[in-house]
Amino acid sequence: MTSQVSSPAEQADGTVVGEQRTAAGTKDVRRLDRVIIRFAGDSGDGMQLTGDRFTSETASFGNDLSTLPNFPAEIRAPAGTLPGVSSFQLHFADHDILTPGDAPDVLVAMNPAALKANVGDLPRGAEIIVNTDEFTRRAMAKVGYDTSPLEDGSLDGYQVHPVPLTTLTLEALKESGLPRRDAERSKNMFALGLLSWMYHRPTEGTERFLRAKFAKKPDIAAANIAAFRAGWNFGETTEDFAVSYEVAPATTTFPTGTYRNISGNLALAYGLIAASRQADLPLFLGSYPITPASDILHELSKHKNFGVRTFQAEDEIAGIGAALGAAFGGSLAVTTTSGPGVALKSETIGLAVSLELPLLVVDIQRGGPSTGLPTKTEQADLLQAMYGRNGEAPVPVVAPRTPADCFDAALEAARIALAYRTPVFLLSDGYLANGSEPWRIPELEELPDLTVQFAQGPNHTTADGAEVFWPYKRDPHTLARPWAIPGTPGLEHRIGGIEKQDGTGNISYDPANHDFMVRTRQAKIDGIDVPDLETDDPDGARTLVLGWGSTYGPITAAVRRIRKEGDRIAQAHLRHLNPFPRNLGEVLRGYDTVVIPEMNLGQLATLIRAKYLVDARSYNQVNGMPFKAEQLAAALKEAIDD
Numbered sequence: 001m002t003s004q005v006s007s008p009a010e011q012a013d014g015t016v017v018g019e020q021r022t023a024a025g026t027k028d029v030r031r032l033d034r035v036i037i038r039f040a041g042d043s044g045d046g047m048q049l050t051g052d053r054f055t056s057e058t059a060s061f062g063n064d065l066s067t068l069p070n071f072p073a074e075i076r077a078p079a080g081t082l083p084g085v086s087s088f089q090l091h092f093a094d095h096d097i098l099t100p101g102d103a104p105d106v107l108v109a110m111n112p113a114a115l116k117a118n119v120g121d122l123p124r125g126a127e128i129i130v131n132t133d134e135f136t137r138r139a140m141a142k143v144g145y146d147t148s149p150l151e152d153g154s155l156d157g158y159q160v161h162p163v164p165l166t167t168l169t170l171e172a173l174k175e176s177g178l179p180r181r182d183a184e185r186s187k188n189m190f191a192l193g194l195l196s197w198m199y200h201r202p203t204e205g206t207e208r209f210l211r212a213k214f215a216k217k218p219d220i221a222a223a224n225i226a227a228f229r230a231g232w233n234f235g236e237t238t239e240d241f242a243v244s245y246e247v248a249p250a251t252t253t254f255p256t257g258t259y260r261n262i263s264g265n266l267a268l269a270y271g272l273i274a275a276s277r278q279a280d281l282p283l284f285l286g287s288y289p290i291t292p293a294s295d296i297l298h299e300l301s302k303h304k305n306f307g308v309r310t311f312q313a314e315d316e317i318a319g320i321g322a323a324l325g326a327a328f329g330g331s332l333a334v335t336t337t338s339g340p341g342v343a344l345k346s347e348t349i350g351l352a353v354s355l356e357l358p359l360l361v362v363d364i365q366r367g368g369p370s371t372g373l374p375t376k377t378e379q380a381d382l383l384q385a386m387y388g389r390n391g392e393a394p395v396p397v398v399a400p401r402t403p404a405d406c407f408d409a410a411l412e413a414a415r416i417a418l419a420y421r422t423p424v425f426l427l428s429d430g431y432l433a434n435g436s437e438p439w440r441i442p443e444l445e446e447l448p449d450l451t452v453q454f455a456q457g458p459n460h461t462t463a464d465g466a467e468v469f470w471p472y473k474r475d476p477h478t479l480a481r482p483w484a485i486p487g488t489p490g491l492e493h494r495i496g497g498i499e500k501q502d503g504t505g506n507i508s509y510d511p512a513n514h515d516f517m518v519r520t521r522q523a524k525i526d527g528i529d530v531p532d533l534e535t536d537d538p539d540g541a542r543t544l545v546l547g548w549g550s551t552y553g554p555i556t557a558a559v560r561r562i563r564k565e566g567d568r569i570a571q572a573h574l575r576h577l578n579p580f581p582r583n584l585g586e587v588l589r590g591y592d593t594v595v596i597p598e599m600n601l602g603q604l605a606t607l608i609r610a611k612y613l614v615d616a617r618s619y620n621q622v623n624g625m626p627f628k629a630e631q632l633a634a635a636l637k638e639a640i641d642d
Contacts (some may be wrong), residue, residue, distance in 0.1 A: 002430075003446070005417075006620040009608070016624060018422065021471055026242065027241075027582055028243045029156060029246055030245050030246050030252060031245070031246045031247075033080075034091065034104070034336075035247055035603075036100070036101035036102075037108070038088070038106070039133075039193065040087040040088075040108065040109055040114035041078060041085070041110030041111060041366070042084055042085070042113065042187070043074075043077060043084050044076075046087070047086045047188065048086060048088055048186070050088065050189075050192045051067065051069065052189060053192055053209060054090060054173065055090055055197070056209070056283070057202045057203070057205050058201060058261075059100070059203055059259070060300050061249060061439055062249030062250060062251065063093060063094065063248075063249060064092065064096055064250040064253050064254075064438060065091060065093070065102075066089075067435050067436045067437075068089040068431070069088050069089075069274065070086065070375075070625075071375040073374055080111055080143070080213070081113055084478055086114050086115065087118060087635070092247060093250060094247055094251075095253055097557075098553040099554050100626075102631075104122060105123075105126055106119070107126065107127070109129070109130050110131045110134065110165070110187070111134035111135075111139060112135055112139050112142070112149075115130060115149060116144070116145065116152070116408035117640040121428065121605070127160075128161065129182055129195075130162050131163060131165040132164050133165060136164055136365075137191060143533055145320040155366055159598060168230065170184065171183065172227055172230035173226055174212065176226065177219065185436075186224050189225075190228070190230055190305070192206065192228060193228040193230060193232040193233075193234070194234055195233075196237055197232045197241075198244050199245050199246075200246050200247075203232065207405045208221075209567060210570050211225070212501075238352070240399065255440065257440040258440070258441045259438045259439060260439055261436050261437070261574050262437040262438075263435065264406040264428055264435060264436075265292070265293070265295040265299070267407040268362065268406040268407065268409070268428060269300050270407055271407035271408065271409065271410025271414075272296075272332075272410050273303055273308060274407070275415075275450060276414075278453055279332055279360075279414065279451060280452075281330065283300070283309070283332050284331040284332070285308060285311065285334045285336065286320060286334075287319045287335055288315055288316045288608075290337055290338045292366055292374070293336045293337055293338050293362065303532050306353035314344055314350060317344055317345065320335040320345040320349070320359075321348055324359055325427065327352070329485065329486060330485045332360075333357075333360065334359075334360040336362040337361070337363060337364075339365055339378075340370065340372070341381070342381060343384070346390075347389075349361060351497050353389070353393040353395060353423060353521060354500070355495055356480070356481050358417035358421055358425070359422055361425050362410075363425060363426065363428070363432065364430060365380065365427060365428065366380055367622070373624050374624070375430065376621060377550070377601070377626060378429065378624065379598050380600040382427065382604060383606070388575075390528070393523070394525040394578065395424065395578065396413075396420070396523060396525055397427060398416070398424060398428075399426075399549040399574070400550075400575070401548075401552035401573055402432065402552060404437050404438070406428055407442075409428075410426065411447065411448060418452050419480065419632045420479070420524055421480040428549075429549060429550050429557070432549075432550045442488075452483065452565055454488075455483060455485075455488070457490060460503070464609070469482075469492075469493060469495040470502075470503045470504055471484060471494070471495070471505040472502060472503050473503050474519060478524070479523060492593070499514050499517060500587055511536070515604075525578065525579060530582075531576075532581050532582065533574065536559075536570060536571045537571075539569035540568065541569045542640075543569050544570045544588070544595070545595045545636055546574065546594055546596050547598075548573075548575075550599075550626065551626075551627060553626075554627035554628065555571060555627075555632060556571065556631035558566040558629045558630075560630065561633040562636055565637075568640075569640060577607075585611075588616075589612075589614070593639055593640075595606065596616050596619070597619040597621075597627060597632055598618065598619075598621075599622060599626070599636070601620050601622065
């Protein structure tokens with residue numbers, strides 16, 4: 001859920017949605033259909049916490065929303081520098097939206113670096129709330145300002161609200177007894193209180209959160225709450241903010257149900273737990289911390305009560321080795337990582353292909369190559385997931401399309417792994433992992449049955465009439481081999497990494513047997529049952545835009561824009577990348593032009609061209625950020641007009 005935005009007082013077409021006086025008659029309240037806010041400051045200013053709290057209250061209020069946290073790549077860049085700027089963008093609306101928005105309507109800039117790093121993204125007329133206390137000569141010189149942008153006229157095209165956030169926070173906390181340094185840290189809560197007043201956000205949840213977060217430091221909790229309330233009161237009383245805004249709940253957007261705000265990594269963790277419960281198997285995670293996948297390890301480690309066991313290994317190879325051992329022992333086994341970790345795990349993934357054991361390899365993609373851009377997003381691991389192993393080692397690939405969809409994608413990856421006895425790649429990315437949106441909590445009866453039948457006894461009769469267990473005797477429909485728990489009487493079998501004889505699992509160097517086993521493993525992947533590709537084409541378009549993964553939101557927002565302007569375009573989005581849906585070739589041949597936007601240099605387009613001989617057009621971006629809807633709409637319009 002995500003989309004485009006309008007300026008605070010206007011709709012997309014430039015008209016005010018509504019306006020009314022407050023009960024006191026002192027300030028205007030304007031009704032909007034949607035707003036984009038970006039909090040930006042130094043990485044120590046608490047911008048992610050501020051954005052998270054505003055998001056949580058917005059979700060509880062009932063708006064549709066989408067977020068884009070943007071972290072510095074350095075653990076702690078020098079304070080006040082451009083590389084150290086951290087931001088959090090939130091788009092919320094009274095209707096269904098698809099992206100975190102292209103350009104902020106409101107920027108909260110906590111220092112000169114935050115202003116300089118983000119002002120170029122603002123449309124003319126946007127509001128800028130600036131912490132004037134930080135605009136010292138030294139701080140401005142650090143980011144290249146020769147004169148103060150607050151005084152030299154460079155911000156004349158914007159609505160600038162100079163607010164001495166630090167001074168006001170210290171004044172609000174002067175009776176707290178906290179040292180100045182500790183009191184200053186609450187200025188992000190002052191800013192949150194001000195924005196909560198501006199957009200009529202609930203406040204009770206934030207105060208409960210602060211009391212719980214700082215339960216062992218009640219003086220810190222009290223200071224943050226006091227700063228938060230002071231920010232709210234400042235908005236209510238100051239002359240500089242003459243208008244506040246209302247964005248009504250998205251009452252017609254969501255199907256009936258219980259909703260919560262959820263990030264992609266949290267949804268994925270919950271999906272893994274649900275899969276283990278539906279399969280009635282213990283969940284084992286063997287992992288090594290790596291950005292942006294570590295949150296899955298953190299979350300799963302909290303749920304031992306659901307039979308979850310997490311193992312933080314000494315390195316990537318140990319993590320997947322332990323997970324594969326757990327799969328051999330009868331667990332739903334998972335390893336989580338990002339692109340650099342996949343490279344290290346590749347030999348063990350090949351071993352899992354050879355052993356034909358279920359294993360989920362969760363790759364939260366980030367910019368590369370090498371260690372690359374740890375906190376930035378990319379879709380550049382697709383070919384690595386497809387082919388990044390020695391020999392012919394095919395692996396199914398599943399990709400979620402939104403943060404909430406990570407839950408369903410985890411269930412689908414588990415279904416394939418368990419039913420077909422194979423490792424499965426789940427390709428998420430940093431944008432989905434850290435972004436959030438409303439998620440309808442499913443009812444238990446809506447979840448798939450993933451129950452597994454382990455081998456219980458002999459399954460083959462030899463020529464002399466003896467009943468034996470063959471570990472590679474296959475299900476005729478799925479080609480899956482039996483899954484035998486070690487220690488089960490009578491089911492002793494070989495499980496080495498060298499090529500095996502068909503059926504028996506004995507080591508074999510026979511050329512014909514190797515050829516047969518390679519083709520059989522490929523046939524098993526090719527035969528996986530995946531749904532047909534659905535195409536959204538209401539008007540009989542001649543141009544198709546095909547996407548995968550996290551490009552869903554920007555593509556769908558761009559398609560909506562194009563159709564609103566009267567042009568025809570079709571859209572389809574792939575969840576299953578190996579094997580492809582069986583009707584994909586037929587769908588592609590039904591259009592004159594196929595455009596594939598990707599956050600890489602054309603990896604899906606390469607696969608599509610090779611398999612279907614379709615001259616698909618690539619539209620690529622590798623700048624560490626998701627596509628903007630306006631940018632995509634322009635590119636797709638050009639393809640339609642050609």
